[in-house]
Amino acid sequence: MADRVRVIACGALAREILAVLRADGLGHVELACLPADLHLWPERIPDAVEAAVAEARQAGVARVYVAYADCGTGGLLAARCAALGVEMIPGPHCYAFFDGVERFEARGDAEMRCFYLTDFLARQFDAFVWRPMGLDRAPELRDVLFGGYETLVHLAQTEDPELDRLAREAAARLGLRHERRVTGYGDLAAFLARTA
Amino acid sequence: MVDDGDDLVLAELDDDDLVQQMHDDLYDGLKAEVEEGVTILLERGWTPYEVLTRALVAGMTVVGKDFRDGILFVPEVLLAANSMKGGMAILRPLLAETDAPKMGKMVIGTVKGDIHDIGKNLVSMMMEGAGFAVVDLGINNAVESYLEALEREEAEILGMSALLTTTMPYMKLVIDAMVERGVRDRHIVLVGGAPLNEEFGRAIGADAYCRDAAVAVETAKALVAARKHNQMAAVG
Numbered sequence: 001m002a003d004r005v006r007v008i009a010c011g012a013l014a015r016e017i018l019a020v021l022r023a024d025g026l027g028h029v030e031l032a033c034l035p036a037d038l039h040l041w042p043e044r045i046p047d048a049v050e051a052a053v054a055e056a057r058q059a060g061v062a063r064v065y066v067a068y069a070d071c072g073t074g075g076l077l078a079a080r081c082a083a084l085g086v087e088m089i090p091g092p093h094c095y096a097f098f099d100g101v102e103r104f105e106a107r108g109d110a111e112m113r114c115f116y117l118t119d120f121l122a123r124q125f126d127a128f129v130w131r132p133m134g135l136d137r138a139p140e141l142r143d144v145l146f147g148g149y150e151t152l153v154h155l156a157q158t159e160d161p162e163l164d165r166l167a168r169e170a171a172a173r174l175g176l177r178h179e180r181r182v183t184g185y186g187d188l189a190a191f192l193a194r195t196a
Numbered sequence: 197m198v199d200d201g202d203d204l205v206l207a208e209l210d211d212d213d214l215v216q217q218m219h220d221d222l223y224d225g226l227k228a229e230v231e232e233g234v235t236i237l238l239e240r241g242w243t244p245y246e247v248l249t250r251a252l253v254a255g256m257t258v259v260g261k262d263f264r265d266g267i268l269f270v271p272e273v274l275l276a277a278n279s280m281k282g283g284m285a286i287l288r289p290l291l292a293e294t295d296a297p298k299m300g301k302m303v304i305g306t307v308k309g310d311i312h313d314i315g316k317n318l319v320s321m322m323m324e325g326a327g328f329a330v331v332d333l334g335i336n337n338a339v340e341s342y343l344e345a346l347e348r349e350e351a352e353i354l355g356m357s358a359l360l361t362t363t364m365p366y367m368k369l370v371i372d373a374m375v376e377r378g379v380r381d382r383h384i385v386l387v388g389g390a391p392l393n394e395e396f397g398r399a400i401g402a403d404a405y406c407r408d409a410a411v412a413v414e415t416a417k418a419l420v421a422a423r424k425h426n427q428m429a430a431v432g
Contacts, residue, residue, distance in 0.1 A: 041266075042390065070361045074391035092361040105362070109309040112336065134271020138225070141274055148311035148335060 008052045009067035011036035042072035046080040097187040113150040122167040152176040222255035225275025227282040234283040244290035253325040260410035303345045304355035305333030307366040312359035318409040358389040368400035
């Protein structure tokens with residue numbers, strides 16, 4: 001029997017990871033997702049990942065991969081993954097690895113006034129942006145929170161007119177220009193290929 | 197802390213009840229009520245400094261504590277801060293005319309490549325409330341911007357903020373430049389921002405990492421006091 005392989009992932013990546021696993025014939029890979037709203041408390045991510053790694057090992061999983069970028073942990077997640085001996089995705093955020101980390105970093109300060117939405121965030125804009133930022137309760141905070149941004153960039157993983165519409169609507173609600181950039185799955189696909 | 201009476205008249209409350217009500221109004225982000233409370237206390241002969249510390253800063257300290265404990269979230273803190281800002285706008289010109297204690301001077305700004313300023317603005321406000329003069333450089337500051345301001349303002353404290361994993365390393369460039377020019381020891385360097393931690397603060401050579409605005413104020417007070425003590429000891 002082949003070694004069990006598990007990817008521990010941010011819930012915000014579940015749909016995309018399953019799509020890549022399916023498309024690339026990686027059906028043997030198990031996926032275990034942590035709640036996407038951990039991003040509201042990045043300092044909790046390393047402990048949550050460590051617990052999930054321990055659980056996987058206890059369950060007899062031989063190879064564990066962590067589908068998180070740094071995600072605001074300031075290097076703590078990378079240090080924890082190194083200590084645990086598991087591989088994670090390089091890069092600061094999921095929007096960077098969807099875009100391609102090298103390309104994202106090359107843009108540097110030119111995009112500091114861009115607010116990024118992935119397909120997940122376009123789909124879940126209210127649950128993961130609008131409400132956690134309190135804009136449902138205090139819409140007057142919009143310019144305090146988003147006044148520094150100029151453009152909402154929708155990094156599109158898929159061709160989906162409905163997501164395009166939602167992203168445009170989100171931009172309008174935030175008072176930002178809209179831009180759509182098709183990225184596909186970027187570095188995520190190469191990372192998942194390592195599970196083969 | 198929601199007002200359960202529709203016709204509460206602030207002016208009819210005694211001082212203690214009014215201050216308590218102002219803490220509640222700050223907590224609930226009721227700017228107009230906080231401004232009214234400030235005006236009433238001033239009319240009753242309170243000094244601007246007393247109003248600032250006992251009504252506004254004390255109220256914001258509760259907000260900060262509940263934010264740290266996960267009871268309040270960013271939107272609530274921003275609404276409370278906006279209320280405090282309203283009160284501060286009334287007090288600021290009055291404080292400038294009086295002999296309110298001066299704790300020191302801070303230059304603060306978000307680092308190059310980063311436009312996020314919510315945390316920085318909270319720190320600025322709380323530092324000002326604690327009696328520090330604050331020179332806010334805004335967002336996207338290059339090394340030169342910080343160094344020029346420190347020299348021009350003769351500020352004891354430098355505060356740097358970053359929200360992004362990609363921009364936080366810039367803080368080290370600023371500190372390295374201070375070292376190169378031989379001015380690092382003249383200043384207390386405080387750093388903060390969501391992805392930072394104590395280890396990062398130590399690694400880049402900052403004096404302290406401050407996890408939130410309240411901690412920034414306490415740290416600044418302690419380090420300024422320690423520095424004064426050391427200077428006196430050196431002279432003595």
